[in-house]
Amino acid sequence: MILTVTLNAALDVTYQVPTLRLGETHRPTAVDVRAGGKGLNVARVLHALGHETMVTGLVGGDTGAAIRADVRVSGLRESLFDMAGPSRRTVTIVSDGTATAVNEPGPPVSISDWADFLGGYHALAARASFVVLSGSLPGNLPDDAYAQLVRATGTPTILDASGGPLLEGLAARPSVVKPNAAELAETTGLSDPVAAARVLLGRGAGAVVASLGADGLVAVTERGSWRVRVPEALSGNPTGAGDACVAALAAGHALDWPTRLAEAVAVSAAAVPCPLAGDIDQATYARLRPAITVEELDAHANR
């Protein structure tokens, strides 16, 4: 079982409107409401790939009840913990091919709710083969919250975070971190992704897999470094692609690195045509997977 953690789960509300005009009132042509947050998107992809998953995190209020209900409707097993505050919403208005969004920050997590979660997490992670820690932290949790979760278990863990939670998390030695190009540059001040990934590897990660959008990914690990390219240009939803990449890295934790990385690029590319994060297009996966090539970088420097 792969455990995915979503500390700042959201009720994602998506409206389609023909044309969004500032200052006007619109009647949506479609309304989609689903449980969201990066960890939940990762769980959906894992489920679509046929992996046994367990969803955990903190939910509260009417929005939390709606998140819990949607997780179950989606066929995902959940062990979500109750918190006192109401779960946040995100509202996205899709119009003329562009998405305009308002993301609520979410409620503060009380000390007792966090303590209850930590106790439950410890037991869940002990039963998992792999743990996914993904997405933003509720505003009042300290930057080392993910570091606490990495240290609380001996189960291998991937961390997909940015800023302080990523930097603090590295010190706890997660198996993998998956920054994107912007997060890598922001965290290290370096524009070259391979050099930047080496810096993060030096700070404690077992492996750094940097997702570079249309440029595929680079991976710097204790066992070697690789670059994997996307064989064709795709347009669509980049948020979903990052979560799909994390899902594939988690799903492939027992594979050798080149195969694991090729899977990650194929699954990630298969998310791009899907409008909603968490979905993947199996036909795109099947078409691209055989065409993906993995190039080893600078083998001597890394061994």
Place this chain on the structure above:
Amino acid sequence: MILTVTLNAALDVTYQVPTLRLGETHRPTAVDVRAGGKGLNVARVLHALGHETMVTGLVGGDTGAAIRADVRVSGLRESLFDMAGPSRRTVTIVSDGTATAVNEPGPPVSISDWADFLGGYHALAARASFVVLSGSLPGNLPDDAYAQLVRATGTPTILDASGGPLLEGLAARPSVVKPNAAELAETTGLSDPVAAARVLLGRGAGAVVASLGADGLVAVTERGSWRVRVPEALSGNPTGAGDACVAALAAGHALDWPTRLAEAVAVSAAAVPCPLAGDIDQATYARLRPAITVEELDAHANR
């Protein structure tokens, strides 16, 4: 007790953002969530004016639970009925003084949910001194739904609706209808509000009170016609002003027409400075009320 009916109740979510930019993701500086729909706004104003009120309508799903909870937190008594579908949301993004909104249409009401509501409404209306029917209908209810509610009770009733539901409602002879200038013109094809109001009076209303925004209101009744002006220009929230006007007309159902209309203009103006519909500013009310004058129109033609 004044009964307010909200058939298409909504969970109104309002975000403040510094500047709304199409295609971007925003973090709101303030989030307000409250029960909405025109009948609920009217009930809030009645409550603020010190009148005993009862809220009814149809709610369902997690959004319905949130509406019911907020109604109670607001100190309003409710006798809301459950429906199978989830209550709609409205999302309003306020930025740089303008409001950009997406209003969900709401779920269809099943035949059995409508039958249950009608039975309950009959008993509630029999106990009320006055009934307020206000706002849009759920999409699948017929245009004569308000007419059914007017005919179901001998209690005097104000109808604030537009289009087909207003036209069908008139035939059931409500005590008062309250169109605004645009609704009056749309319904009659006439641009002069007094002439248009006389047309609606002829179709069955006991009185037609047309709210004209900054121009105050005109009233055409079986007992005379009046024009009431706002003594000073106000800027702010016109939606709330219409609902406050309805509330004052309901609250003043035992007053003579000139006093009732002067109250309606003062309460309506007191809603304009408030950003949220359903609120009124008591200081604005107290300042404007003594300055309002009521002009009788063409007395002989109306008696």
